[in-house]
Amino acid sequence: MAPKKIVLRFGPDISDKPIIYRLVKDYDLVVNIVKANVNPQKEGTMVLEITGGQVEGGMNYLRDQGVQVQALTQDIARDEEKCIMCGACTAICPTGALYMERPSMEVRFDGDNCVVCHLCLKICPVKAMEVRI
Amino acid sequence: MEKSYAEINAKIKSGKAVVLTADDFVSLAEEKGLAAAARQVDVVTTGTFAPMCSSGAFLNLGHTAPRMRMQKVWLNGVPAYAGIAAVDVYIGATEVPEDDPLNTNYPGEFRYGGGHVIEDLVARRPVRLEAVSYGTDCYPRKELDTTITLDDINEAFLFNPRNAYQNYNCAVNLGSRTIYTYMGMLKPNLGNAHYSTSGQLSPLLKDPHFKTIGIGTRIFLGGGVGYVAWHGTQHFPSIQKSPDGRDLGPAGGTLAVIGDLKQMSPKWLKGVSFAGYGASFAVGIGIPIPILNEEIALYAAAADRDLYAPVVDYSEAYPSRTPGNLGYVSYAELKSGKITVNGREVPTAPLSSYPKAREIAGILKQWVTEGKFLLTEPVQLLPSPADGIAAKALKG
Numbered sequence: 001m002a003p004k005k006i007v008l009r010f011g012p013d014i015s016d017k018p019i020i021y022r023l024v025k026d027y028d029l030v031v032n033i034v035k036a037n038v039n040p041q042k043e044g045t046m047v048l049e050i051t052g053g054q055v056e057g058g059m060n061y062l063r064d065q066g067v068q069v070q071a072l073t074q075d076i077a078r079d080e081e082k083c084i085m086c087g088a089c090t091a092i093c094p095t096g097a098l099y100m101e102r103p104s105m106e107v108r109f110d111g112d113n114c115v116v117c118h119l120c121l122k123i124c125p126v127k128a129m130e131v132r133i
Numbered sequence: 134m135e136k137s138y139a140e141i142n143a144k145i146k147s148g149k150a151v152v153l154t155a156d157d158f159v160s161l162a163e164e165k166g167l168a169a170a171a172r173q174v175d176v177v178t179t180g181t182f183a184p185m186c187s188s189g190a191f192l193n194l195g196h197t198a199p200r201m202r203m204q205k206v207w208l209n210g211v212p213a214y215a216g217i218a219a220v221d222v223y224i225g226a227t228e229v230p231e232d233d234p235l236n237t238n239y240p241g242e243f244r245y246g247g248g249h250v251i252e253d254l255v256a257r258r259p260v261r262l263e264a265v266s267y268g269t270d271c272y273p274r275k276e277l278d279t280t281i282t283l284d285d286i287n288e289a290f291l292f293n294p295r296n297a298y299q300n301y302n303c304a305v306n307l308g309s310r311t312i313y314t315y316m317g318m319l320k321p322n323l324g325n326a327h328y329s330t331s332g333q334l335s336p337l338l339k340d341p342h343f344k345t346i347g348i349g350t351r352i353f354l355g356g357g358v359g360y361v362a363w364h365g366t367q368h369f370p371s372i373q374k375s376p377d378g379r380d381l382g383p384a385g386g387t388l389a390v391i392g393d394l395k396q397m398s399p400k401w402l403k404g405v406s407f408a409g410y411g412a413s414f415a416v417g418i419g420i421p422i423p424i425l426n427e428e429i430a431l432y433a434a435a436a437d438r439d440l441y442a443p444v445v446d447y448s449e450a451y452p453s454r455t456p457g458n459l460g461y462v463s464y465a466e467l468k469s470g471k472i473t474v475n476g477r478e479v480p481t482a483p484l485s486s487y488p489k490a491r492e493i494a495g496i497l498k499q500w501v502t503e504g505k506f507l508l509t510e511p512v513q514l515l516p517s518p519a520d521g522i523a524a525k526a527l528k529g
């Protein structure tokens with residue numbers, strides 16, 4: 001069975017809970033952490049690949065804990081022509097996928113770090129960020 | 134050392150003028166000293182590309198047969214002000230369509246507004262023109278629904294009443310919920326800090342006392358040539374001081390600018406949307422500063438570390454118009470990516486594009502170097518910090 005790719009988003013209260021351990025132990029899932037952005041007392045995000053018979057149960061457990069769970073079926077892309085390199089997205093993007101190169105102050109997009117949170121789609125003043133399905 | 138405008142222009146015409154972008158002039162002054170830099174350089178070019186509300190364009194749409202005295206006008210659904218004359222309208226940058234959902238589904242998207250209409254016109258894209266009227270003996274027509282392009286209409290000139298803010302607040306959010314402002318999305322509890330000038334490249338930060346930029350100054354405007362028409366609205370120039378009396382650079386000056394839209398470019402005029410706030414317009418402006426003497430060179434050599442922005446809370450202090458701020462931070466700190474506010478480290482981000490500002494300063498440098506852009510001596514200088522103009526509060 002192909003692994004299911006999901007994004008988890010959680011508040012600061014979850015960051016120090018052993019949620020992954022529970023997925024493995026209680027739901028017998030094979031969990032591969034593709035990327036993680038977890039800091040104590042901060043909002044965190046994680047991208048996981050999950051295989052096992054009790055995926056749905058595991059997802060429900062996460063939701064009960066207050067974790068937002070979303071299947072990762074989209075890709076975010078930047079329209080390079082449209083982007084005016086203002087930088088307005090760089091302190092908003094939760095993972096640093098959109099970041100500023102210094103000292104040139106040019107804005108770069110590294111899709112590998114994107115967790116598809118859609119925040120940049122909402123705030124980019126020229127709508128340069130797009131969903132590609 | 135004193136140079137005149139005429140001397141500098143003579144050098145420009147003969148291709149001998151030494152022109153540097155403000156970035157490069159800052160480095161040269163550091164390296165060679167101010168006096169040498171002032172002697173060597175004739176013109177310093179500045180640039181900024183940022184959202185600038187208080188922008189818009191006057192359009193003369195031309196007359197239909199039969200004639201119409203247009204009373205209400207919409208361009209791509211966005212209302213344009215028609216209370217000027219029969220077919221003259223002003224399309225303002227922040228106007229949005231009457232059926233825009235605004236903030237009913239908070240935060241609203243504000244996908245399209247007056248700034249986008251101007252961008253579409255400049256890009257030579259067709260724009261739908263609708264108008265209604267009550268009909269008169271000399272102007273009988275009552276309705277119009279047609280399509281125009283920028284080349285179809287008589288005149289189109291950008292006239293922005295307040296652009297090129299000399300300096301601007303660094304916006305933060307001390308509250309406990311995310312807020313959506315014209316300074317972008319501000320995360321709660323000092324989650325981020327947004328600023329909006331190009332620092333050492335920014336035109337009015339390099340002329341704090343308005344010694345060279347005045348009425349009639351020829352500038353780069355929206356990719357073409359424009360002029361300073363007047364001081365901008367809310368022009369309250371001052372020099373910021375730290376509590377111990379240190380000079381923290383200028384703030385408060387603004388410009389009203391004008392230029393023929395038909396020679397501008399959609400690359401440097403962009404409709405922008407601020408989630409939860411509204412529509413606006415990003416404008417590219419570049420201003421040349423003639424290095425007439427060492428004093429002007431000193432101002433033009435001000436570096437990011439000499440120029441400061443006040444940190445202002447947009448959750449409470451700004452909306453309630455509470456005076457004061459949370460301290461000052463230099464543009465060097467802002468550009469480093471983090472500042473300290475109330476003892477906490479806060480990530481920073483600009484709304485003003487530094488790469489585009491640098492590009493504008495570079496284009497203007499090229500225009501002057503090639504001899505196709507001469508400097509103008511202001512017809513009249515603008516009010517300076519010495520005039521002590523203060524903002525009036527509106528009662529109500």
Ligand code: SF4
Pocket residue numbers: 078082083084085086087088089090098107123124125126127128129
């Ligand atoms: S906010 Fe949009 S335009 Fe600005 S740097 Fe980010 S992607 Fe580019």
Ligand code: SF4
Pocket residue numbers: 076092093094095096097098113114115116117118119120121129
């Ligand atoms: S969707 Fe945008 S804001 Fe969210 S992680 Fe990806 S690049 Fe960053």
